[in-house]
Amino acid sequence: MKKYFTQYKPFLVFLASFFGCYILLTLLYQLYLSGFENNKVDSITYLVGQNTESVISWFYQSIRVLDSENEPFLKVFFQGIYVVRIVEGCNAISVIILFISFIVAFSGTLKNTLLFIVVGSLLIYILNILRIAALVVLIFNFPAQSHILHDILFPAIIYGLVFVLWIIWVNKFSKYAK
Template sequence: MKQVLQQYRPFLLFLGKFFLSYFVLTAVYRMYLSSFGKNVVDGITSNVSFLTQKLANILGIKIATQSFQDYYKIFYEGEYVARIIEGCNAISVIILFVAFVIAFSGRLKPTLFFAVGGGLFLYIVNVFRIIILAVLLFSFPNQVHLLHGVLFPLLIYGMVFLLWIVWVNKYSVYASNHKK
């Protein structure tokens, strides 16, 4: 048994660090969400809504957002096209990303830099994703499932995957131990 544990030690450490960090970060996020009452939008989702409207307007795209109970309505060209709920703020995706970075962590400074920088990058990509999604939903209202259920999750999770590849190959302990 000891030989098997020793043989699979890197894999078991990866799993342990991944699940521990994922569950801790998720628990912290759930505690944050529980600090808001019913029919109240949390601060992160409010910020995503605010940034969506501001960035779209800077780019000349006529998007407005309006708070409504526990979500924000998105209007494009004055027409209601979608809503921003807590799940649209990308925090669960960022938690998944950070847990993986921690699981393959290297030195503390690069790990923190990559986790924070990658998280911010994903947050910004998510705001652009919402803007583009609003415009496309206005133009193709019958394609909600394809756009919201397939293409845009593919975009955000594709970005996560690419960041993971960069992390593992350039900055993780694995990369530093296996350079040619």
Template sequence: MLNLFKTYKLVIRFILTFLVSYFVMSLGYKLYLDYSKTTTFQPDYITYYVAKQSQEFLSVIGYNAKIELHEGEAWVRLFFNGDYIVRIIEGCNAISVIILFVAFIVSFASTLKNTLLFIAAGSVIIYIANVLRIGLLTIGLYYYPNLEHILHGVVFPLIIYGMVFMLWVIWMNYFVKRKKNHAPAKAL
């Protein structure tokens, strides 16, 4: 049994590091959400600003967009060209995706500097891509409401999770140092 642990030490360390970091960040996020229920921002501060920035993105590219909060609703309504098109809920703010991304990076940590810089850069990239995703999804749903299932359920999750996967690949290929076998080659 001890030999088995020695053989798979790196795999076990990855799994434990991933689970602990994911659990700690998820617990912190849950505490934040619980605290947010007592503040003036509903559903929560981050979700509100994701909605606001999505509305600003749509306005910058020339569309008439505005957001509204309604008492008792746990989401932000996003209006597009005067029509109520989407509601932005807590699950739309990409924090859960960022937590998953960070837990993976921490599990394969490199130097402290590289790890922290990559986490910061990757989190910003995911956040911005999510704001753009919501804006583009709003446009898509306005013009093609019959494609809601495909746009919301397939295309845009594929984009956001595909991007996270690509960030992980970049991290593993360019920043994580692998142990190399330096044993001399045997002569034939």
């Protein structure tokens, strides 16, 4: 048994680091969410809604993101029509937690690790805002394609960015980089 532990130690350390970080960040995020009433939107999701409204307003005049009175989501009105809702799952925090957990599991120097986590998380957040803004406009113009846009194309884009960031990290900055 000791032979296998020694042989697979890097893999086991990776798994322990990844899942330990993932569980810790997820528990902290759930603790944060528990501070909000059941029918209220959390402040991160609210900020995502405000940022989405700002981005769309650069190109179009008629955009409004409003808090739902009795439900924990934001209503997005585009050109005067209710198009989509922004829920807690749209704020990309779960994607950022997954990203951070991988970076920690393949950590490099403390400075590089922290800097890459901050820059990567900001990139994911910004892409998420642009993703939601594009979804609003595209679903408004192509409502029959909302399933493909929301469930397939746009998750592929955000997870694609995370994958590219992981590849860059492992090949350039982690302790395993050549």
